[in-house]
Amino acid sequence: MFFYQTYAKKAGFSARKGGEHHSGGIIKTKYFVCSKEGHKPLAFDDPYSKLSKSYKSRNRPTIRTGCKAQIKLCSTDGVLYKVDKFVQAHNHSFVCPKDMHLLPAYRHLSETQEEMIWDLGTLNLGPVKAFNIMRQRYGGFENVGATKDDFKNFRARIHSYIGEYDADMVINRLTDKKQFMVDYSFVHSVDENKQLIGLFWADGLCKRNYAEFGDVISFDATFKTNKYKMVFVPFTGIDNHCRNVTLGAGLLASESIESYKWLLQSFLDSFGKQPKVVVTDQDPAMKQAIEVVFDKSRHKLYFKRHMCDIVWTDSIAPETFEREWKLIMIEFVLTENKWVDDMFGMRSLWIPAFYHHEPMSRLMRTTSRSESENHFFCQVANSQLTLVEVFNHFDGAMDVQRFNHWKNDHISRNTTPDNWSETTLEEDAMKIYTRSIFADQQAELYGTLSESLPMETKIEEPFLKISMKDFKAHGDG
Numbered sequence: 001m002f003f004y005q006t007y008a009k010k011a012g013f014s015a016r017k018g019g020e021h022h023s024g025g026i027i028k029t030k031y032f033v034c035s036k037e038g039h040k041p042l043a044f045d046d047p048y049s050k051l052s053k054s055y056k057s058r059n060r061p062t063i064r065t066g067c068k069a070q071i072k073l074c075s076t077d078g079v080l081y082k083v084d085k086f087v088q089a090h091n092h093s094f095v096c097p098k099d100m101h102l103l104p105a106y107r108h109l110s111e112t113q114e115e116m117i118w119d120l121g122t123l124n125l126g127p128v129k130a131f132n133i134m135r136q137r138y139g140g141f142e143n144v145g146a147t148k149d150d151f152k153n154f155r156a157r158i159h160s161y162i163g164e165y166d167a168d169m170v171i172n173r174l175t176d177k178k179q180f181m182v183d184y185s186f187v188h189s190v191d192e193n194k195q196l197i198g199l200f201w202a203d204g205l206c207k208r209n210y211a212e213f214g215d216v217i218s219f220d221a222t223f224k225t226n227k228y229k230m231v232f233v234p235f236t237g238i239d240n241h242c243r244n245v246t247l248g249a250g251l252l253a254s255e256s257i258e259s260y261k262w263l264l265q266s267f268l269d270s271f272g273k274q275p276k277v278v279v280t281d282q283d284p285a286m287k288q289a290i291e292v293v294f295d296k297s298r299h300k301l302y303f304k305r306h307m308c309d310i311v312w313t314d315s316i317a318p319e320t321f322e323r324e325w326k327l328i329m330i331e332f333v334l335t336e337n338k339w340v341d342d343m344f345g346m347r348s349l350w351i352p353a354f355y356h357h358e359p360m361s362r363l364m365r366t367t368s369r370s371e372s373e374n375h376f377f378c379q380v381a382n383s384q385l386t387l388v389e390v391f392n393h394f395d396g397a398m399d400v401q402r403f404n405h406w407k408n409d410h411i412s413r414n415t416t417p418d419n420w421s422e423t424t425l426e427e428d429a430m431k432i433y434t435r436s437i438f439a440d441q442q443a444e445l446y447g448t449l450s451e452s453l454p455m456e457t458k459i460e461e462p463f464l465k466i467s468m469k470d471f472k473a474h475g476d477g
Contacts, residue, residue, distance in 0.1 A: 004032045004071050005105070008034075008105075009100060009106065011094060012094030012095045012096065012097070012100070013034055013035065013036070013069075013090065013092075013094055013095065014034075014035040014103045014104070014105035014106065015032050015033065015034060015035060015105070016032070016033060016035050016037075016105065017030075017031075017032060017033075018030075018031030018032055018033040018037070018070060019031050026075070026077065026078030027075065027078055028074065028075060028076075028078075029072065029073065029074050029075075029084075030072070030073045030075075030081065031070055031071070031072055031073075032070065032071050032073075033067075033069070033070040034067040034068075034069040034070065034090060035063065035103075035104075035105060036063055036064055036065045036066075036067040036090075036091075036092055037064070037066070037067050037068070037069070037070070038064050038066060039062075039064050039066055040062035040064050065091055065092045066091065067090050067091050067092055068087055068089065068091070069087050069088065069089060069090045070085070070086075070087050071083060071085070071086050071087075072084045072085035072086070098142070101141075101142045101145065102147070106145075107145065107146045107147060107150055108145060108146060108150075109145070109146050109150060109151070109154055110145070113134065113144075113145075113146070114154060116130065116134065117130045117151060117154055117155065118158070120133065121155070121389065121392075121393075122389075122392045122393050122395075122396040123393075123396065124381065124382060124393065126155070127148070127151035127152045127154065127155045128148055128151065128152070130151055131144065131146075131147075131148045131151045159386060162386045162388050166386045166387045166388055167196040167387060169387075169388050170199075170387045170388055170391060171188055171196075173388075173391065174186040174188075174199075174201055174391075177203075181203060181204065182204050183203070183204035183207055184201075184202075184203050184204060185200070185201065185202045185203075185207075185248075185266075185269075185270035186199075186200070186201045187199070187200045187201075187266040187269070187270070188200075189262055195253075196253070196387075197252070197253040197254070197259070198250065198251065198252050198253065198259060198262055198263065198266075199250060199251040200248065200249070200250040200263055200266035200267065200270070201248065201249060201250075202235075202247065202248035202249070202267075202270050202271070205402070206246065206247050206248050207270070207271060209237065209239070209245050209246075209247055210237065210247045210248075210271050212239075212240075213237040213238060213239050213240070213245055213247075214237055214247060214271070214275050215237075215275060215276045215277065216237065216238070216275065216276065216277040216278075216279065217235055217236060217237050217247060217275045217277075217278055217279070218235075218236050218237075218278070218279035218280065219233055219234065219235045219236065219278075219280060219286075220233070220280060220281055221233050221252070221255060221283070222234070222377065222378060224378070224381070224382065224383040225377070225378065225381040225382070225383070225385065225390060226251075226381070226383070226385045226386070226387060226389075226390050227383065227384055227385060227386060228253075228387070229383075230251045230252060230253050231251070231252050231254075231255060232249065232250075232251055232377065232381070232390075233249065233250045233251070233252060233263060234246055234248075234249045234250075234377060235247040235248045235249065235250075235267060239405060240434050240437070241405065241408040241409075241412075241434050241435075241436040241437070242436050242437060242440075243404065243405065243408070243436070244376065244401070245401070245405065246398060246401060247271075248267055248270065248271075249394065250263045250266070250267075251387075251390075255283070255285055256285055257285045257288050257289055259285075260285050260286055260288075260289035260290075261289040261292055261293055263289075264289055264290065264293035264294060265293050268293060268294070274294045274295075274296050274297045275294070275297050276297060276298065277297060277298045278290055278294055278297045278298070307328065309324075310324045310325065310328070310353075311351060311352075312352065313352060313353070316353050317353065318347075318351075318353050318354050320353070321347070321351060321353040321354075322347075325344060325347075376397065376401070377393075377394070377397055381393055408434065408435070408436060409434075411435050412434040412435045412436075415435060416430065417430060417435060417438060417439070417442065420442060420445075420446045421445065421446055421449045421450070423445075423449060425445060425449070426442065426445050426446075426449075429441055429442070429445060448468060452468040452469055455467045455468065455469045
């Protein structure tokens with residue numbers, strides 16, 4: 001076959017296997033024919049099937065022309081073959097050399113390319129983007145050795161292979177991790193039909209991070225991360241560089257109270273202690289589950305969510321804004337906060353509700369770059385992923401997060417920031433804080449030291465207490 005394929009490629013056509021004749025358990029005769037041999041089978045037109053359901057015929061072109069070109073090989077022992085017949089004449093034109101890479105017989109994905117398609121998939125890059133990357137890398141379409149359709153078909157074969165065993169494959173994978181990895185936690189739940197309805201997992205590093213940064217955690221449900229519409233629920237803390245750190249994650253088939261209770265109990269069983277503060281949105285199911293499972297934790301709703309609903313909109317009247325503002329101040333115990341009162345006093349200068357009749361006022365908005373955990377994971381997820389792919393994407397995202405933490409640790413250990421004020425106070429702060437935290441504290445220190453005067457010094461073991469006066473704000477009085 002290799003000899004005939006090589007001959008066909010040089011001549012400008014492609015070949016395929018024909019028939020075989022067996023005798024006595026060995027192949028006596030083999031045929032290799034031109035790929036244009038034969039004719040397209042006639043489709044059976046069944047009018048009854050068309051009436052039973054909507055019918056749309058696909059107009060597929062054919063390459064078959066009834067070409068008789070072939071080679072016939074014969075053997076007496078099934079090991080050595082000789083050419084018994086060779087038909088050279090074709091009834092069609094040959095393909096020009098620059099188009100040979102488009103023939104199916106000469107298109108194939110190498111093992112390296114298949115691995116690259118899978119790896120790029122973990123970065124949420126689909127088969128078409130993978131093809132474009134390789135086209136650029138290899139220097140043109142003709143050098144890739146396959147087409148976009150071949151890339152998409154490979155991804156489809158992966159999904160077909162995973163098929164109905166998707167959940168089983170994930171559970172087996174996590175079970176192996178739990179068995180062989182130190183301090184790995186994994187819990188799953190199924191319903192009465194043996195359908196997967198809940199997953200929770202956390203590795204040893206998640207648990208060590210929880211011990212360091214788990215006083216305050218937040219969690220929120222994220223949608224469109226998999227083909228089964230299971231909600232993804234990451235548990236998030238803030239590390240010593242003021243960056244998100246993942247403390248565990250779960251997948252739930254529904255957002256019911258019982259589902260959240262199961263997830264929170266799995267979290268508690270894995271980590272052994274409740275967080276001091278839990279921050280969520282206003283989801284009532286979450287609220288009730290937290291009250292039952294995290295009974296010693298303080299539950300906080302997102303203050304920002306409440307404020308944004310009334311602050312960054314010009315679709316409400318000023319009277320409505322003032323009424324809603326007072327309700328939020330009461331709910332979050334801010335009625336005696338001076339800064340909040342001052343901002344409310346200036347409401348006509350910054351609240352859109354007070355200037356929505358002004359021309360171009362809709363351009364007056366604030367924009368911010370989302371650093372939420374959900375956004376972080378959604379960058380490497382989509383609604384078409386199998387569970388196997390979800391976990392591959394999750395592991396890749398965790399690698400990125402942990403590398404960034406490692407890099408920030410390295411920067412904090414091996415760099416020294418400028419001492420703006422050249423004071424012992426700022427020098428001590430450099431030793432205490434990481435670079436990310438110190439950058440914020442430095443501005444506060446510099447402002448305090450440049451605009452304030454020390455008024456009183458007291459020794460309160462083991463601290464030295466210094467009282468400062470802001471002379472810029474209060475003058476000499």
